[in-house]
Amino acid sequence: MTKAQITMRGGTKVTIEGTPNEVAALLALLERGAAARPSSEPNSRPRKATAKAGPVSLLSELIDGGFFKKPKELSAIKLALEEQGNFYPVTTLSPVLLRLVRKRQLRRIKDKKRWLYVG
Numbered sequence: 001m002t003k004a005q006i007t008m009r010g011g012t013k014v015t016i017e018g019t020p021n022e023v024a025a026l027l028a029l030l031e032r033g034a035a036a037r038p039s040s041e042p043n044s045r046p047r048k049a050t051a052k053a054g055p056v057s058l059l060s061e062l063i064d065g066g067f068f069k070k071p072k073e074l075s076a077i078k079l080a081l082e083e084q085g086n087f088y089p090v091t092t093l094s095p096v097l098l099r100l101v102r103k104r105q106l107r108r109i110k111d112k113k114r115w116l117y118v119g
Contacts, residue, residue: 006030055081055088055096063105068119071109077117 002023004016016023053061058081062068067080074090077097081088097117100106109116 071116071118
């Protein structure tokens, strides 16, 4: 039986036992696999940033879905986004809604010292 000890890039130590042909074949496979596979070391290859839907696009989806057919308070809009798994503070949503009002995608109505948004 032939025995080979290999230290991988990450520091992992591997011991291989078998016939000389089996060990040679496995070593050849490991060498080819390491050359074909990109290294997992840091800074080896920059990753693409995944596009994350921001509050503007999420609110536009709510507008298209008919959420704003009836007037909604800021808290109801925040809750609707949270139900979809998107958590934003009211201080982030308020200026975004104001921009959508200025673009005339939404309207806002003052009711008892509160703004209601309607599409």
